[in-house]
Amino acid sequence: MVLLHGGRYLEGTSSNPHHDGATLARAGVVMVSVNYHVGVEGFAHITGAPNNRGILDQVAALEWVQDNVAAFGGDPDNVTVFGQSAGAGCLAALMVMPTAAGLFRRAIVQSMAGTYFSEGLAAAISTTIAAEVGGRATIDDLARHTPHALVTAAGAVLERMPDHVESWGPMALTPTPFSPVVDGDVLPQAPWRALAEGAARTIDLLVGHTRDEYRLFNTRLGDEVTDAEVDATLHRLAPIPGGRYRAGYPEATPGQLYEIINSDWLFRMPSVHLADAAHAGGGRVWSYELCWDFNRDEGASHSLDVLLVLGTLSPDDVRDHPSALPNAAAESIRVGDHMRKDWRTFATTGDPGWTPYEPPTRATRVYTAEPTTRPYPEERSRRVWRTHRFGALPYIG
Numbered sequence: 001m002v003l004l005h006g007g008r009y010l011e012g013t014s015s016n017p018h019h020d021g022a023t024l025a026r027a028g029v030v031m032v033s034v035n036y037h038v039g040v041e042g043f044a045h046i047t048g049a050p051n052n053r054g055i056l057d058q059v060a061a062l063e064w065v066q067d068n069v070a071a072f073g074g075d076p077d078n079v080t081v082f083g084q085s086a087g088a089g090c091l092a093a094l095m096v097m098p099t100a101a102g103l104f105r106r107a108i109v110q111s112m113a114g115t116y117f118s119e120g121l122a123a124a125i126s127t128t129i130a131a132e133v134g135g136r137a138t139i140d141d142l143a144r145h146t147p148h149a150l151v152t153a154a155g156a157v158l159e160r161m162p163d164h165v166e167s168w169g170p171m172a173l174t175p176t177p178f179s180p181v182v183d184g185d186v187l188p189q190a191p192w193r194a195l196a197e198g199a200a201r202t203i204d205l206l207v208g209h210t211r212d213e214y215r216l217f218n219t220r221l222g223d224e225v226t227d228a229e230v231d232a233t234l235h236r237l238a239p240i241p242g243g244r245y246r247a248g249y250p251e252a253t254p255g256q257l258y259e260i261i262n263s264d265w266l267f268r269m270p271s272v273h274l275a276d277a278a279h280a281g282g283g284r285v286w287s288y289e290l291c292w293d294f295n296r297d298e299g300a301s302h303s304l305d306v307l308l309v310l311g312t313l314s315p316d317d318v319r320d321h322p323s324a325l326p327n328a329a330a331e332s333i334r335v336g337d338h339m340r341k342d343w344r345t346f347a348t349t350g351d352p353g354w355t356p357y358e359p360p361t362r363a364t365r366v367y368t369a370e371p372t373t374r375p376y377p378e379e380r381s382r383r384v385w386r387t388h389r390f391g392a393l394p395y396i397g
Contacts, residue, residue, distance in 0.1 A: 001347050002065060002104070003033040004058060006085030006111075006303065008176035009043045010154070023311030027344050030074035034061040036090075040129060040142065040150040043178035045122035048139035051181040055090050055097070062094075062103040080347035082108035084306040086176075089113045092274060093180045093187050095203055096194035106350060107200075108343060109207040110305050114270025115171060115179040116190050120395035122181045124168065129153050129177065154178075167396050170236050174266065175217065182392035190391040192270075195277040204350040205278045206343075208288035208364070209271045211377070212299030213263040218255070225255040233258055237265040239388035248380040260381065267302065268378055269385045275357050284350065285357040288342075288365040289377055292335045294328035295321045305367075308336040309343050331369045338371050
């Protein structure tokens with residue numbers, strides 16, 4: 001099993017203690033984690049350099065696994081890649097990239113971000129970052145600057161991204177200026193379209209998300225969000241007039257509705273659309289949603305699933321949280337054991353042990369204190385987004 005860490009395409013490392021794969025290895029898999037270029041060096045559109053360099057790093061790592069994993073007791077014909085957040089977005093791209101064909105057999109896509117850039121949008125953002133160091137977004141100009149200077153430049157642009165919403169569109173409202181680039185070459189098509197056309201029908205797919213994806217980023221706002229802010233968010237992010245959201249969630253406070261919309265646009269709906277696309281393309285698909293939470297503030301938030309699978313959320317971490325729920329420490333062990341067993345079973349056999357995903361019911365493994373399989377829980381949101389087509393985000397100009 002090969003782990004691709006998250007980090008907004010901007011940061012992160014496999015050496016983070018939360019990415020320690022020792023518990024999975026003790027469960028009987030050969031565990032591999034990789035580093036890859038992030039930020040400007042990994043994902044900026046730079047004239048004179050290939051796009052998606054961070055993902056090409058991952059291709060090189062998977063080629064190494066093919067050549068060497070047998071020496072560690074692994075099977076090169078039975079490689080499962082699992083990625084979370086930005087790592088999941090990279091993995092969805094790898095599934096349809098010609099250079100990655102045949103390098104893995106199964107994919108576990110956890111909370112993929114639905115942000116893929118057109119070349120025009122990627123070029124506009126990279127030009128803005130390069131201007132921070134007084135240059136152009138070319139390999140010769142940027143090579144004159146230290147990595148630290150490029151990180152600082154990207155950070156400065158990140159702080160001002162909302163100022164660019166009229167030209168960069170909804171991407172300007174996200175916490176990163178980077179994403180994979182759909183360039184017709186390294187990444188020929190956005191994953192949803194390519195999967196629907198059968199590009200990865202031989203790759204078994206387990207895909208899902210957490211219930212409260214955006215809560216991690218929205219904790220400070222809570223119910224302080226105003227109706228006007230919700231209206232603005234609906235205008236920018238909702239696929240159809242916002243009345244559908246308000247009708248679908250009549251009981252939601254402004255803060256709750258703001259969170260639901262952002263969770264849907266950024267993570268939840270890209271994930272369910274990926275499952276739909278893979279199924280339409282003839283692939284074998286399973287779905288999950290993490291609904292278990294251990295504290296009152298964050299809920300079943302972004303990144304909680306990968307901590308449970310890897311076993312890096314300790315009972316002490318749970319108990320020490322200022323708003324920890326009763327019995328949560330014991331439950332965290334049980335939920336993590338369930339998820340880890342299912343991930344391992346899927347990686348070993350290609351079938352995690354519950355009903356495959358198929359419209360219209362879209363069977364989903366729902367992880368609470370005791371997991372169950374039921375129709376997709378976020379059907380209200382799915383109906384709002386059912387006619388939307390995710391793809392490369394354009395440069396509006």
